Amino acid sequence: MIETFQYKGKEDGLSLLVLAAVHGNETAGTKALSRLIEKLDKQQICLKKGKLTLVPVCNPAAYQRHIRETEENLNRVMKPHENPQTYEQKLANEICPLIATHRVTLDLHSTHCPDDVPFAFCDYPDNYNSSLIAVLPVDYVLEGWPQMYAAQNAISDFSTEGYAHTCGNTATTLECGYHEAETAAEIAYQAVLNALAAFGMIEAPMPPLMDKKHILMKYFVIKEKSGRLLKNYKHLDKIRAGEKLAVYDDGTILTAPQNGFILLPNPDAAIGAEWYYFGIQA
Ligand SMILES: [Zn+2]
CATH class of the missing domain: 3.40.630.10 (Zn peptidases)
Incomplete structure (x- = not known):
């Protein structure tokens, strides 16, 4: 196939x-x-x-x-x-x-x-x-x-x-x-x-080594019921401890436990799917 x-x-x-x-x-x-x-x-x-x-x-x-x-x-x-x-x-x-x-x-x-x-x-x-x-x-x-x-x-x-x-x-x-x-x-x-x-597989100069920022993923959130993210978050947006990230329609609020980053937010996540991830500077 x-x-x-x-x-x-x-x-x-x-x-x-x-x-x-x-x-x-x-x-x-x-x-x-x-x-x-x-x-x-x-x-x-x-x-x-x-x-x-x-x-x-x-x-x-x-x-x-x-x-x-x-x-x-x-x-x-x-x-x-x-x-x-x-x-x-x-x-x-x-x-x-x-x-x-x-x-x-x-x-x-x-x-x-x-x-x-x-x-x-x-x-x-x-x-x-x-x-x-x-x-x-x-x-x-x-x-x-x-x-x-x-x-x-x-x-x-x-x-x-x-x-x-x-x-x-x-x-x-x-x-x-x-x-x-x-x-x-x-x-x-x-x-x-x-x-x-x-990897030396083609004839080309060694590409420049680029500095990276390392983020350690801490947890992910499965969207359990209908709700929404509280901002138009983008991947790698910086988040402060206590910031309200998402709310379920029944009023339950999900907050950030510490300073870090919101990762892979999916505003259109289906119920049962990954909604967003949270990470900190490694
Ligand atoms: Zn993919």
């Missing part, structure tokens, strides 16, 4: 997998990979070392309808399923063997709100994702996702990063900014080129 594009260098080297549109409406990575595939096919960019596999559309049915998912969130079911029950579980069965056979995966996403700041997730720090994140064209890195999920004993971490870690490999998620922003596709493209250069 998914289409892959594979390139091999003359010399041995790293195996890098780049995924896009795991969420069907997040097309910045798809645009970036289409541009890269054209350049690789015309040999305007040549893979010197290693193996590069590109998957421009990981969720084709959702991509065609420009929606996040058809039946469930693909990035919460990323593990092999013996008896796949949903379309996304069938996709996971195609994508997992790729993640298992590539040392590094870069998973390109985008976010809900205009002007969203791009950032990377680093769930399982190691040398590969440290090298990769250092050259990604973003200022922020969010850490602590698996610990946060374990602490809240909620959804298991069946994400691309979680599955790669299970296989002894490395994955990094890059959120390239707002879905529709012109800059998002450019950030995605630059990220992949920088990765290829940093």
Whole structure:
């Protein structure tokens, strides 16, 4: 069901997998990979070392309808399923063997709100994702996702990063900014080129190492009933201790426990889905 594009260098080297549109409406990575595939096919960019596999559309049915998912969130079911029950579980069965056979995966996403700041997730720090994140064209890195999920004993971490870690490999998620922003596709493209250069897979100067601000994710809020966020929050907005963040229609108010940042606020979250996250400076 998914289409892959594979390139091999003359010399041995790293195996890098780049995924896009795991969420069907997040097309910045798809645009970036289409541009890269054209350049690789015309040999305007040549893979010197290693193996590069590109998957421009990981969720084709959702991509065609420009929606996040058809039946469930693909990035919460990323593990092999013996008896796949949903379309996304069938996709996971195609994508997992790729993640298992590539040392590094870069998973390109985008976010809900205009002007969203791009950032990377680093769930399982190691040398590969440290090298990769250092050259990604973003200022922020969010850490602590698996610990946060374990602490809240909620959804298991069946994400691309979680599955790669299970296989002894490395994955990094890059959120390239707002879905529709012109800059998002450019950030995605630059990220992949920088990765290829940093891992010595193409002939290019080492990209500059960019300083990052590290944010530790503390908890997330599932929207339990109907309600609303109290401001037009943007991802990474600074929050003061005690600030009222959201209110349920029955009057229950959710406040910030300490100074920090609101992360990934989703004003349109469905009941039962993640509403927002909260983090502090690491
Ligand atoms: Zn996404």
